[in-house]
Amino acid sequence: MKRWLPYPTLSLFVLGTWLLLNQSLVLGHILLGAVIGVGLGVIFGRFQAPTLRIRNRRLLLGLTARVVGDVARSNLALFRIILSGKSRDVTSGFVFIPLELTSPYGLAALACIITATPGTIWVSYQSRERQLLIHVFDLVDETVWIRTITDRYAAPLKEVFE
Structure with a gap:
């Protein structure tokens, strides 16, 4: 599950934002928002940011x-x-x-x-x-x-x- 949906909160946020911007709960908008949300979550999951170390x-x-x-x-x-x-x-x-x-x-x-x-x-x-x-x-x-x-x-x- 983590591989297909590495950032579920981000995906849900994108879906919610998509639906709010379109002001619609039509099945097409829900599916498109879900695809965009999951896709962005997967793309974001592939970025390997270096670890942050604050020394002072x-x-x-x-x-x-x-x-x-x-x-x-x-x-x-x-x-x-x-x-x-x-x-x-x-x-x-x-x-x-x-x-x-x-x-x-x-x-x-x-x-x-x-x-x-x-x-x-x-x-x-x-x-x-x-x-x-x-x-x-x-x-x-x-x-x-x-x-x-x-x-x-x-x-x-x-x-x-x-």
């Missing part, structure tokens, strides 16, 4: 607090730039950042941090070169951004997840 929970809590503060500061800085009308004087640019972080969970957390911070966005990651490409709205000094991402975020994430 205290550091993760501190990093979370730091990120919340940085996001708030970045919001205010971007708000000032836009309201002051000086957005034409801002220099945007791309920055390549070398990373030692290899954990998929650490990289996902770093992507969330960078993208959640206003004025920055994760563009791409080249795993062979271990290089991250980000876009910065107000780029003054590339070395400051490289140091900020590697020391402030990537190094703690490496300690937490690797």
